Structures are given as structure tokens and as C-alpha cells.
Amino acid sequence: MPTLGVNIDHVATIRQARRTVEPDPVAAAVLAELGGADGITVHLREDRRHIQDRDVRLLRQTVRTHLNLEMAATDEMVAIALDVQPDYITLVPERREEVTTEGGLDVAGQQDRMTSVVAQLQGAGIPVSLFIDPEASQIQAAAAIGAKFIELHTGTYAETKDEATQEKELTVLAQACKQALTHNLRINAGHGLTYWNTRPVAQIPGMEELNIGHSIISRAVLVGLERAVREMKQLIESP
Numbered sequence: 001m002p003t004l005g006v007n008i009d010h011v012a013t014i015r016q017a018r019r020t021v022e023p024d025p026v027a028a029a030v031l032a033e034l035g036g037a038d039g040i041t042v043h044l045r046e047d048r049r050h051i052q053d054r055d056v057r058l059l060r061q062t063v064r065t066h067l068n069l070e071m072a073a074t075d076e077m078v079a080i081a082l083d084v085q086p087d088y089i090t091l092v093p094e095r096r097e098e099v100t101t102e103g104g105l106d107v108a109g110q111q112d113r114m115t116s117v118v119a120q121l122q123g124a125g126i127p128v129s130l131f132i133d134p135e136a137s138q139i140q141a142a143a144a145i146g147a148k149f150i151e152l153h154t155g156t157y158a159e160t161k162d163e164a165t166q167e168k169e170l171t172v173l174a175q176a177c178k179q180a181l182t183h184n185l186r187i188n189a190g191h192g193l194t195y196w197n198t199r200p201v202a203q204i205p206g207m208e209e210l211n212i213g214h215s216i217i218s219r220a221v222l223v224g225l226e227r228a229v230r231e232m233k234q235l236i237e238s239p
């Protein structure tokens with residue numbers, strides 16, 4: 001069964017709505033770990049709309065599981081990552097005007113830049129994951145440039161409303177996993193996963209970690225974060 005990385009970006013979204021000091025994502029990470037989170041994920045966006053530099057630095061000192069830093073492959077972010085040294089980094093595409101991450105990284109289309117960023121980060125001892133769509137060419141490119149992990153973008157699967165298309169998208173994810181395993185890539189997945197659509201993804205052979213944020217934080221507003229995390233863990237682990 002995959003492990004659960006809890007993305008706490010949207011705890012910071014509530015704080016930034018008032019530019020105040022609460023709720024603190026650092027406290028949220030502690031509660032998520034108490035609820036059974038296997039890792040903590042944060043996305044330090046270039047526009048700093050939710051997670052702030054201070055959060056990443058404090059989380060590095062306080063997270064007891066592992067810290068996954070999601071970031072764009074820019075020089076500014078690479079410098080921060082090299083300084084903070086998260087347990088692993090997930091490179092994601094970023095557009096300032098987007099509501100959330102819209103698609104996977106085009107690794108195949110920017111191999112030179114990606115090779116150089118991955119070499120810099122992994123050369124400093126930080127494993128790199130590439131957030132990509134479940135497409136054969138992107139998986140091949142991720143393997144070719146030497147990334148340790150990929151994170152399969154589950155957005156298309158998650159947003160699909162009808163069952164037949166959802167089944168089809170699940171097969172696409174399963175085939176992507178098979179291909180990634182032949183390249184010895186380690187496989188994470190995430191984006192848009194909820195209490196209603198996560199189980200089938202958790203059952204795909206080869207899945208190592210699911211990164212889930214918005215749905216867990218939404219439930220936490222109603223039932224508390226520890227319970228929300230525990231319920232997602234139980235769902236992932238149920239046969």
C-alpha cells in the first residue's frame with residue numbers, strides 16, 4: 001500500500017487570506033503526523049500565495065517524517081532548496097495566474113534545463129521527483145534525465161465525472177506505473193485525490209506515495225486535522 005504525504009498548502013491559504021499568523025502550517029504538520037501522515041508536502045510558489053519561506057525553513061526543523069518540497073525549476077527555488085535541504089523535491093510546472101497546478105511538467109520538451117536542475121539537486125543529495133502527466137514520452141524522458149521519482153498527475157482521473165472515463169483514466173495510470181517500473185523509477189501520484197476517488201489509485205501496483213492536500217484540509221475544517229488524516233490513511237490501507 002502507498003504511504004500518505006499530506007499537502008498542507010491550504011492551511012497557509014487561510015492564514016494568507018488575512019496576512020496574519022494563524023493557522024500555522026507548522027502546527028498543522030505536527031497534527032498531520034499525529035494522525036498518521038507519512039510525509040509532509042508543501043508547494044513554495046513563486047508568488048508566495050500560501051506557503052512562505054519561513055514555513056519551509058521551520059518545517060525542515062520540525063517535520064519528523066519526511067518533507068517534500070514542491071517547486072518550479074527556477075534558479076531562485078533551486079537556491080532555496082539547496083539551502084533548506086528537504087528530504088525530496090518535486091519539480092512542478094507553474095503559471096502565476098493558475099488556480100492550482102494545471103498539467104504535468106514537459107520534461108521531454110525541456111530536457112536540457114531539466115537535466116541540469118536534477119543534476120544540481122541530486123548532486124547535493126536531494127532526490128528529485130518530476131510531476132508529469134501519465135504519458136509514455138514523459139516517463140521515458142524522466143528516466144533518461146536520471147530523476148529518482150516521478151509523481152503521476154491524477155488530475156484528469158480525479159476530475160472525470162462519468163464512470164467509464166474514470167475507469168479508462170485509471171488504466172492509463174496503471175500502464176504508466178508499469179512503464180515507470182521498467183525504468184526503475186519510483187512512483188508517487190497526486191492532485192485532486194479525495195475520500196471518494198483515492199482507493200482505486202492506492203491499489204495500483206507500484207504506487208509508493210500519494211500526495212493529497214485540498215480534500216484532507218477541507219475535511220479537517222469540519223472534523224479536525226488528525227481525524228481527517230487518519231480517515232484518509234484508513235481508506236488507503238483498506239483492502
Ligand SMILES: CC(=O)[C@@H](O)[C@H](O)COP(=O)(O)O
Pocket residue numbers: 007009010043045070092099100101131190191213
Ligand atoms: C503539484 C500539485 O499537484 C499540487 O501540489 C499543487 O501544486 C499544489 O499547489 P496548490 O496548493 O497551489 O494548488
Ligand SMILES: NCC(=O)COP(=O)(O)O
Pocket residue numbers: 007041151189190191192193211212213214215
Ligand atoms: N502533488 C499533489 C499534492 O501535493 C496535493 O494536491 P491536491 O490534493 O491539493 O490537489
